Amino acid sequence: xxxxxxxxxxxxxxxxxxxxxxxxxxxxxxxxxxxxxxxxxxxxxxxxxxxxxxxxxxxxxxxxxxxxxxxxxxxxxxxxxxxxxxxxxxxxxxxxxxxxxxxxxxxxxxxxxxxx
Amino acid sequence: xxxxxxxxxxxxxxxxxxxxxxxxxxxxxxxxxxxxxxxxxxxxxxxxxxxxxxxxxxxxxxxxxxxxxxxxxxxxxxxxxxxxxxxxxxxxxxxxxxxxxxxxxxxxxxxxxxxxxxxxxxxxxxxxxxxxxxxxxxxxxxxxx
Numbered sequence: 001x002x003x004x005x006x007x008x009x010x011x012x013x014x015x016x017x018x019x020x021x022x023x024x025x026x027x028x029x030x031x032x033x034x035x036x037x038x039x040x041x042x043x044x045x046x047x048x049x050x051x052x053x054x055x056x057x058x059x060x061x062x063x064x065x066x067x068x069x070x071x072x073x074x075x076x077x078x079x080x081x082x083x084x085x086x087x088x089x090x091x092x093x094x095x096x097x098x099x100x101x102x103x104x105x106x107x108x109x110x111x112x113x114x115x116x
Numbered sequence: 117x118x119x120x121x122x123x124x125x126x127x128x129x130x131x132x133x134x135x136x137x138x139x140x141x142x143x144x145x146x147x148x149x150x151x152x153x154x155x156x157x158x159x160x161x162x163x164x165x166x167x168x169x170x171x172x173x174x175x176x177x178x179x180x181x182x183x184x185x186x187x188x189x190x191x192x193x194x195x196x197x198x199x200x201x202x203x204x205x206x207x208x209x210x211x212x213x214x215x216x217x218x219x220x221x222x223x224x225x226x227x228x229x230x231x232x233x234x235x236x237x238x239x240x241x242x243x244x245x246x247x248x249x250x251x252x253x254x255x256x257x258x259x260x261x
Contacts, residue, residue, distance in 0.1 A: 003154070017141070017204045044254070061149050061175075061206060066206065096176060101210045102213065108214060
């Protein structure tokens with residue numbers, strides 16, 4: 001059942017992005033930034049946590065989850081160490097994704113050549 | 117003169133089939149979500165990883181796959197076909213990083229790869245951090261923590 005929820009949730013998020021992309025002159029860069037910021041907003045009232053409970057991996061895969069974990073880390077840091085924790089904790093939970101993207105793309109770009 | 121030019125441009129711009137695009141995006145985006153959930157369950161069941169770590173492993177696996185396929189050259193074709201179905205998931209983030217790194221490789225390690233790797237995906241990181249700072253500060257000030 002959770003597979004169906006994951007399919008529906010992730011599909012709807014991607015479709016909204018595609019409709020915005022088709023009907024305005026935004027680039028894909030704009031779309032990903034908009035969705036990341038929407039994700040940061042949705043975590044303020046713990047709305048996104050409910051989506052994750054409902055859709056599981058389907059809510060964790062889109063870029064909105066990236067923004068959600070940023071806010072989640074910041075709030076967790078604030079609970080532990082006040083205002084300083086806000087700065088400490090922002091990248092705490094997201095660092096795995098950013099580091100993985102940087103590390104893999106560095107080593108692959110050393111190995112492979114651009115093909116155009 | 118300008119009006120006629122605009123009219124000519126409008127006539128020759130290829131028309132996007134919005135409904136067809138939306139349908140393909142729904143299917144491929146949904147499949148990405150199913151793959152994510154499937155990977156989480158595999159990590160939990162067969163490698164005994166706790167849920168939180170399993171989600172991180174899933175994200176790293178997807179990033180690895182999309183970096184590898186972008187380097188091998190056929191991920192671009194998939195993105196052209198699926199459009200937002202692969203751009204909105206975390207694969208789009210990895211794809212942007214990897215293609216920028218490959219494109220600027222010939223300009224050297226520091227000024228090429230190092231300076232330009234986050235050219236496209238840096239926007240997501242920067243606005244994500246700024247947004248999360250503003251919203252979590254608001255939440256901290258209002259006191260609903």
